[in-house]
Amino acid sequence: MQQTRKSRQRDAILNNLRARCDHPTAMELYLSVREEIPSLSLGTLYRNLKGLCDSGKIIRLSDGGEEHYDACTAPHWHIKCDCCGRFYDLPVSPEAVRAVPIPEYDGEIRDYSLIFFGVCAHCACAADEK
């Protein structure tokens, strides 16, 4: 098993991700953490992101292209802008979370991923200006 020892790199990665409200890609996070630790290797970033996901400290957001990462593990959903590709938080009440019906299934359902798609306010404005 891994990630038993502490490391400055992993702390910096997790702290950086926790301090931001966007949902950066690995590269965006890499460039940002490099401002603090210029020697950070991309392999180290990916290795730690994987470990942090496995241990449930961060969440991976998938939609075909690059992965995005989120350090907020409280229940909330996301919207991805069809236009700019960014992920945004979509705060939902606990009641809404509970309202998602868990289907009958001849197996075991453990979790789900719910991502909305649309146009963010920023991109909608940009379109109006044309």
Place this chain on the structure above:
Amino acid sequence: MQQTRKSRQRDAILNNLRARCDHPTAMELYLSVREEIPSLSLGTLYRNLKGLCDSGKIIRLSDGGEEHYDACTAPHWHIKCDCCGRFYDLPVSPEAVRAVPIPEYDGEIRDYSLIFFGVCAHCACAADEK
């Protein structure tokens, strides 16, 4: 704009996908369609999959790794097995679909993707046998 002319390759791809109940990856589909058209190029497959997605004739299922494709466009959800990685249909009633709460959002929500995760019946059985 593209995909204005008909093509034997695209028809074969779409028909193949419609005839199956699994949710194949591009490579799985490629190998299958090649049995009908051995000269089919992988580039042609990807180009047509993209076009078919854009025109809404098929659906792309994303979860980090390879993409999976589904020719069923009627509303239904999916479960991905944590164990074998396969996607399965999860038929849901129209009422269940309507039960998903659309959050308030300062932009425009157009669609959503809901994927459940768990263990399929097949993998659960395999685990029991150990």
Place this chain on the structure above:
DNA sequence: AACAATAACGATAATCGTTACTGTTATTAT
């Protein structure tokens, strides 16, 4: 039916996000 325009093709190279490998460094228990 022949022709011209070009969408679509097959083959293959390039791209790019991610993972694996290798020798070195840093953490931790003894």
Place this chain on the structure above:
DNA sequence: ATAATAACAGTAACGATTATCGTTATTGTT
């Protein structure tokens, strides 16, 4: 302090997807 090894930096490899390019096939027009 020492030894064991997790974790690192640097870099090569991987794999799914996309782009390029010369050729083929479809389609509207003579």
